[in-house]
Amino acid sequence: DAGVIQSPRHEVTEMGQEVTLRCKPISGHDYLFWYRQTMMRGLELLIYFNNNVPIDDSGMPEDRFSAKMPNASFSTLKIQPSEPRDSAVYFCASSRQGKEGTDTQYFGPGTRLTVL
Amino acid sequence: KQEVTQIPAALSVPEGENLVLNCSFTDSAIYNLQWFRQDPGKGLTSLLLIQSSQREQTSGRLNASLDKSSGRSTLYIAASQPGDSATYLCAVLFSGAGSYQLTFGKGTKLSVIP
Numbered sequence: 001d002a003g004v005i006q007s008p009r010h011e012v013t014e015m016g017q018e019v020t021l022r023c024k025p026i027s028g029h030d031y032l033f034w035y036r037q038t039m040m041r042g043l044e045l046l047i048y049f050n051n052n053v054p055i056d057d058s059g060m061p062e063d064r065f066s067a068k069m070p071n072a073s074f075s076t077l078k079i080q081p082s083e084p085r086d087s088a089v090y091f092c093a094s095s096r097q098g099k100e101g102t103d104t105q106y107f108g109p110g111t112r113l114t115v116l
Numbered sequence: 117k118q119e120v121t122q123i124p125a126a127l128s129v130p131e132g133e134n135l136v137l138n139c140s141f142t143d144s145a146i147y148n149l150q151w152f153r154q155d156p157g158k159g160l161t162s163l164l165l166i167q168s169s170q171r172e173q174t175s176g177r178l179n180a181s182l183d184k185s186s187g188r189s190t191l192y193i194a195a196s197q198p199g200d201s202a203t204y205l206c207a208v209l210f211s212g213a214g215s216y217q218l219t220f221g222k223g224t225k226l227s228v229i230p
Contacts, residue, residue, distance in 0.1 A: 004159075031216065043205070043220040056215045091159060098167075101147025101209045102216045107160040 004108035006092050012114045018080040021111045024073055025094030031102050034067055034077050035091040037110070043091070049075065082115045089113070118143050118210045122221035129196055130229050137191040137224050139206030144184045147209040147216075151180050151191050154203045154223070163204075164191070168211070196228045 005024040013019055025032045033048040047057040052069045060067070064083070069075040079086055089112050093105040119142045129135050139149070148167045152160040164173045164180040166189070172181040179192040193200055203223040210219060 033218075042222045043207075045217050048216065050216075056217060058215075059217075093160075098148065101211065104150065104162045104165045105207075105218065106162065107152075109159045112157075 004092055004094055004106055006090075006108035006111050008111060009109060010112045010114075012116065013082055014116050015083055016081045017115075018078065019082045019086075019113060019115075021077040021090050021092075021113070023075045023077070023092030023108060025075070025092070026106055027073065028096065029094035029106075030097050031095045031105075032069060032075050033093040033095075033105065034075070035093065035107075037089045037091060046077070046090075079113075082113075084115045087113055087115050118208070118219055120206055120208050120219050120221040122204075122206055122224050124224060125222065126225040126227070128227040128229060131196060131198060133196050133228075134192070134194050135196055135226070137193070137204050137206075137226070139189040139191070139221055141187045141189075141206075141208045141210075141219075143210055144187055145211045146184065147211045149180075149182055149189050149209070150207045150218070151178075151189075152205040152207060154205060156202075160205065193226075196226075198228045198230050201226055201228050 007022045034046040037043045046059045047067045049069045067077045089110045091110045092108045095105045096103045121140045150165045151163045166173045166182040177194040203225045205223045206221045207218040
C-alpha cells in the first residue's frame with residue numbers, strides 16, 4: 001500500500017483566500033483523522049471520521065474550517081477565508097478499528113500551509 | 117483535562133549509549149498508548165503501540181513499557197545510533213472521553229552524537 005497520501009505538500013496563499021487540503025487514507029481503514037501541528041501547541045486533533053461520518057469535530061478552531069469525507073478513499077479539509085494564524089503543518093492519518101479503541105494510526109507526510 | 121507530558125524536551129547522547137525517554141499521562145483510563153518518531157519536515161512514523169492490558173512491547177532495539185496505575189510509559193532505545201536522531205512523540209488514547217482522540221505530548225528531541 002502507498003500509505004496515507006496528502007496533497008499538496010506545500011501551500012502558500014494570501015490572507016482571505018480559500019485553501020483546500022486533500023487526503024487519501026489507506027485502503028480498508030475505518031477511521032480518518034485531521035491534525036494540525038504548530039511549534040506552540042504541538043499536535044492537535046481537528047476532526048475525525050468513522051466510516052465516512054464525522055464523529056468528533058470539537059477540535060475545529062472556527063467556522064472557517066470545514067471537513068468532508070464523501071467516500072472511503074477521499075477527504076478534504078477546507079479553510080475559508082484563511083488567516084496568517086492558520087499557518088501550520090496539517091496531517092491526515094488513518095487507522096482500523098482496534099480491539100479496544102482504534103488501532104495504530106498511520107500518518108501522511110503533511111501539508112505545510114503558509115498564509116501571508 | 118487529560119494531558120500527556122514528555123520530559124526532557126531535548127536529549128543529547130553519544131553513539132552507542134542506551135537511553136530512556138519518558139512519558140506521563142494524567143488519567144489511567146486509556147485504550148492504548150503509542151510512540152511515534154518524527155524526522156524534521158516529515159510526518160509521524162508509528163514505532164510501537166501498547167494496549168491497556170499490556171505491560172510492554174518490543175521492536176528491534178526499541179522497548180516500550182506501560183504502567184497505567186502510575187500514568188507512565190518509557191521508550192528504551194538500546195545501542196543508540198546517529199540515525200535514531202529525531203523527535204519522539206508519545207500519544208495516549210484515553211477511554212473516558214467517549215471519543216477516539218489521541219492526545220499527544222510535545223515530544224523529546226533526541227540527538228545521537230557520532
